[in-house]
Amino acid sequence: MIDFTLTDEQELIRNTVREFAQEHLAPGVIERDDKAIFPAEQIKIMADLGFMGMMIPEKWGGSGIDTRSYVLALEEIAAVDASAAVIMSVNNSLVCQLLFDWGTNEQKEKYLIPLAKGKKLGAYSLSEPQSGSDASNMRTFAEKNGTHYILNGTKNWVTSGQNSDVVIVFCLTEKGVGYKGISAFIVGKGLKGLSVGKKEDKLGIRASDTCELYFEDCQIPVENLIGEEGQGFKVALKTLSGGRIGIASQALGIARAALDASISYANERHQFGQPIGEFGAIQNKIADMATEIDAARLLIWRAAHLKDLGKPFNKEASMAKLYASSVAMRASRECVQIHGGYGYMQEYGVERLMRDAKITQIYEGTSEILQLVIAKELLKK
Numbered sequence: 612m613i614d615f616t617l618t619d620e621q622e623l624i625r626n627t628v629r630e631f632a633q634e635h636l637a638p639g640v641i642e643r644d645d646k647a648i649f650p651a652e653q654i655k656i657m658a659d660l661g662f663m664g665m666m667i668p669e670k671w672g673g674s675g676i677d678t679r680s681y682v683l684a685l686e687e688i689a690a691v692d693a694s695a696a697v698i699m700s701v702n703n704s705l706v707c708q709l710l711f712d713w714g715t716n717e718q719k720e721k722y723l724i725p726l727a728k729g730k731k732l733g734a735y736s737l738s739e740p741q742s743g744s745d746a747s748n749m750r751t752f753a754e755k756n757g758t759h760y761i762l763n764g765t766k767n768w769v770t771s772g773q774n775s776d777v778v779i780v781f782c783l784t785e786k787g788v789g790y791k792g793i794s795a796f797i798v799g800k801g802l803k804g805l806s807v808g809k810k811e812d813k814l815g816i817r818a819s820d821t822c823e824l825y826f827e828d829c830q831i832p833v834e835n836l837i838g839e840e841g842q843g844f845k846v847a848l849k850t851l852s853g854g855r856i857g858i859a860s861q862a863l864g865i866a867r868a869a870l871d872a873s874i875s876y877a878n879e880r881h882q883f884g885q886p887i888g889e890f891g892a893i894q895n896k897i898a899d900m901a902t903e904i905d906a907a908r909l910l911i912w913r914a915a916h917l918k919d920l921g922k923p924f925n926k927e928a929s930m931a932k933l934y935a936s937s938v939a940m941r942a943s944r945e946c947v948q949i950h951g952g953y954g955y956m957q958e959y960g961v962e963r964l965m966r967d968a969k970i971t972q973i974y975e976g977t978s979e980i981l982q983l984v985i986a987k988e989l990l991k992k
Contacts, residue, residue, distance in 0.1 A: 613916050615909075621680050628684040631660060632691040640692050643818040644963050647810065649774050650695050650818055658729020662688075662699055664707045671711060671719050672727035678915035682860040686908075689864025690871070693967040694818035696864060700857035701770050702726065705975075706733030706779055709850045713795075713838050722777055722797055734775035735854075736766040736824060737847055743768075744980050746847065747790040751782035751826065759830040760784070760796065762804070765823060768974070772822035773807055776800050780824075781847055784840045793843035797835040804829030815966035852925045853918065854975045855932040859911045862932070862939035862971040866907065869939075869946035869964050870900045876950055893949060900942045907935040926988040933981040936971035943968040 617625070635653050643650055657663060665681045667673025681703065689696035710723040725731040742748035751764025764782060772778070778798045785792035798805065808823030838846055874897060877888030887893050910931040917924035943965035947954035954961045972978045 613913060615912070617683075620676075621683060624676065624680045625683045625687060627660070628662070628687040631656070632687050636688065636692040636695055640818075641957065641960055641963065643692075643694065645817075645957065647812070647817045647820075649820055650692065650698070651774070653692075653695055654698060654729070654732070657688075657695070657699060661729075663702050663729035663732075664723075664727025665703055667707050667711055667723065667727040672724035673707065678856065678918045679912060682856060682863075682911050682915050685857055685860040686864040686867065689861040690868040691864075692818070693861055693865055693964075694816045696861045697816055697819050697858075698732070698771055700854065700861055701735055702729075702733045704854040704857040705735035705850055706777070708853050709735075709779060709795075709837070709846065710797075712849065713842075713846050714797075715834075717834065718797060718837070726777060731776035732771055732774055734769050734771040734778045735850075736769045736772070736778050736780045738766065738768045740765060740767055744977060746781070746793070746844065749781065749783060749793065751780075752786065753782045753784050753794065753796065753831065755784070755833070758833055760833065760836070762796070762798075762826040762829040762831050764826050766826075767808075767823045768811075768821060769824055770819055770821055770974075772824055773810055773820040778824065779837070780826075781843045784843075788841075790844040791841050793847070794840045795837040795843040795846045796831050797837060798829070798831060802829055802831070813970075815963070815968070815970050848925075851975055852928045855928040855981075856911060856914050856918065856924075858971055858975045859907070859914070859928070859931040859935040862935040862968065863904065863907050863911060865964050865968050865971070866900070866904050866935070866939040866942040869942040869961065869968075870897070870904055872961050872964075873897055873900065873942075873946045873949045876953075887949070896945045896949060900945060903938045904942065907931070907938045910934055926985055929976065929981040929984045929988075932971070932976065933978055933985070936968070936978060939968035939971055940965075 661674040664673035669675045707727050726733045739749045753760040753762045780796050780798045783792045784794040804827045806825045811821045877893050880887045914924050914927040914931045946961045953959050
């Protein structure tokens with residue numbers, strides 16, 4: 612049974628993050644989006660506050676808190692700046708958690724501790740130009756040569772690809788065996804043979820950088836192999852399950868921001884001699900938004916609860932992301948509609964919510980892939 616009452620510690624974390632977001636993220640958020648400015652100063656403060664390795668034990672540089680507290684924090688960040696939220700989510704869910712679950716003690720000492728403390732920033736690189744949802748179709752290849760692997764290939768859609776210090780790279784170490792030939796590596800920036808592509812000009816989450824990474828005879832030390840050769844696909848799938856809880860929380864924050872803006876505008880805007888919130892059409896929209904947001908939050912909390920208990924949560928995380936991302940799209944769209952012509956204008960900030968929401972239905976598992984995951988879990992018995 613899930614206890615929906617927040618502990619004193621969880622209330623404190625939520626309030627602390629909310630205050631930070633209003634004080635440090637809200638100012639300039641529209642400009643950072645417009646000009647695609649990476650929030651470097653804000654990420655540094657987030658690191659100082661312990662937001663970049665929240666679920667990692669203190670022994671390894673993290674804050675040592677539970678997943679429920681993490682999703683509370685991520686919702687608050689995303690409600691103000693979805694770009695900062697995805698940077699935080701990737702570093703926490705996809706990089707730090709992966710290294711904690713699969714890394715050796717030596718790898719944790721060298722990489723996890725500075726990443727969890729926010730002294731370094733991490734990126735996660737699975738997709739390639741010809742292999743998005745079909746990860747088994749990747750072509751990037753690492754050939755073992757003595758004390759190093761020689762890595763060649765191209766990775767794309769890498770969040771924080773330009774600003775990161777460490778990248779988790781998935782590639783083939785054996786050809787012709789599909790996903791069984793995928794392995795995972797820790798790749799530090801600055802290695803000879805690694806070059807960074809241009810920053811993509813995106814529809815949303817524009818303040819976070821996304822780019823391609825190019826590897827040309829890049830030498831990776833054998834000790835940077837994560838787990839064993841051929842374990843990469845298993846590592847990726849397990850890590851993405853946790854990542855989907857993070858992206859669901861990002862979507863939830865976007866949706867909540869849309870609801871808050873809609874309520875505020877409905878009370879302030881007068882037409883036909885009364886606030887537009889007095890009209891049934893507006894009330895229906897707000898009621899539906901609020902109900903769906905609460906439902907999404909409960910799905911996220913359930914997945915987080917199962918994760919903390921050490922129980923399987925892949926299906927529940929997929930459900931949470933599938934639903935929360937669709938709620939974010941509907942809520943942001945209705946928010947723009949409630950604002951009318953003003954909602955279409957950049958200065959009001961609500962059109963940004965709609966642009967930011969769309970990516971939550973695409974990255975870390977498209978909605979269509981998540982439906983397949985959920986159905987397979989249900990039918991495999």
